[in-house]
Amino acid sequence: xxxxxxxxxxxxxxxxxxxxxxxxxxxxxxxxxxxxxxxxxxxxxxxxxxxxxxxxxxxxxxxxxxxxxxxxxxxxxxxxxxxxxxxxxxxxxxxxxxxxxxxxxxxxxxxxxxxxxxxx
Amino acid sequence: xxxxxxxxxxxxxxxxxxxxxxxxxxxxxxxxxxxxxxxxxxxxxxxxxxxxxxxxxxxxxxxxxxxxxxxxxxxxxxxxxxxxxxxxxxxxxxxxxxxxxxxxxxxxxxxxxx
Numbered sequence: 001x002x003x004x005x006x007x008x009x010x011x012x013x014x015x016x017x018x019x020x021x022x023x024x025x026x027x028x029x030x031x032x033x034x035x036x037x038x039x040x041x042x043x044x045x046x047x048x049x050x051x052x053x054x055x056x057x058x059x060x061x062x063x064x065x066x067x068x069x070x071x072x073x074x075x076x077x078x079x080x081x082x083x084x085x086x087x088x089x090x091x092x093x094x095x096x097x098x099x100x101x102x103x104x105x106x107x108x109x110x111x112x113x114x115x116x117x118x119x120x
Numbered sequence: 121x122x123x124x125x126x127x128x129x130x131x132x133x134x135x136x137x138x139x140x141x142x143x144x145x146x147x148x149x150x151x152x153x154x155x156x157x158x159x160x161x162x163x164x165x166x167x168x169x170x171x172x173x174x175x176x177x178x179x180x181x182x183x184x185x186x187x188x189x190x191x192x193x194x195x196x197x198x199x200x201x202x203x204x205x206x207x208x209x210x211x212x213x214x215x216x217x218x219x220x221x222x223x224x225x226x227x228x229x230x231x232x233x234x
Contacts, residue, residue: 003163031220043164043210043224055220091164109222111156111164 002026004112006092012118013082021077021115023092032075033093033109034067036060043091049075082119089114124213126225133201134233141196141209141228149216153194155185156210156224164210170194181205203234 005024013019025032034046048055049067066078075094079086093109127142145151155167168179175187185196194211211225 033221035222035224042226043212045221045223048220050220058221093164108166108169110166113163 002110004092004094004110006090006112006115008115009113010116010118012120015084015119016081019079019082019117021079021090021092021117023075023077023094023112024073025075025092025094026110027073029094029096029110031055031095031097032067032069033095034077035091035093035111036088037091037114038085038088046077046090079117082117084119087117087119089116124211124223124225126209126211126228128228129226130229130231132231132233135203136200139196139198139201139205139230141211141230143194143196143211143225144192145194145211145213146192147213147215151216152214153185153187154212154214154222155179155183155194155196156212157207158210158227159207167196167209201230201232203232206230206232 004026007022011019030050032049035043036046037043044060045058047057047061047067052069064080068076075092077090091114092112095109123146125144133139153170156164157167158164167183168177168185170177170187176184178184183196183198185194187194196209208227208229210227212222214222
């Protein structure tokens with residue numbers, strides 16, 4: 001079964017450094033998402049992306065964050081200048097359609113295994 | 121604030137016990153509802169979802185959930201749990217007119233005793 005993959009599995013960085021988290025969505029999916037989960041807290045929506053544009057972003061997704069689909073397979077999340085509070089598990093997800101678009105079988109968001117980001 | 125609330129943070133059951141995990145949401149209007157599960161060391165996986173139609177939704181692995189609109193609830197149930205159901209369970213909602221994001225609850229950690 002196709003899977004969303006993420007690299008690296010664990011990233012350690014110094015405060016103020018830039019990090020790029022990488023995701024390879026499922027190949028026929030068109031909609032991409034980033035979520036994060038701070039330790040002990042809930043999974044939080046960051047951003048959704050379709051047709052090379054951000055569709056929706058949360059309050060968390062400030063100017064320090066950016067997303068890009070640099071080629072036909074990768075979807076990246078960049079944090080320009082990391083802060084201690086950016087330490088979290090970052091999940092990428094992809095879907096064929098929005099949650100209620102298309103048929104029931106095409107709208108599920110499939111999640112990757114996550115990248116644990118530790119900011120020192 | 122609009123949110124998704126899960127009533128229990130940690131549930132411990134014996135095998136064959138019945139399970140009900142509570143979920144309430146505070147969004148008005150038409151929402152899409154989900155339960156996701158995360159087994160230890162694995163990805164978040166969709167258990168089941170409700171968009172419209174029959175409010176009793178059946179998912180994978182014998183799970184079901186009932187949407188009760190008047191109570192803004194979407195509780196997850198399983199009549200007889202197994203040790204392999206040990207996992208963290210997340211209720212989630214796509215807010216009205218925002219199908220492109222999912223708002224998660226804090227999760228319920230379920231531990232099944234063999």
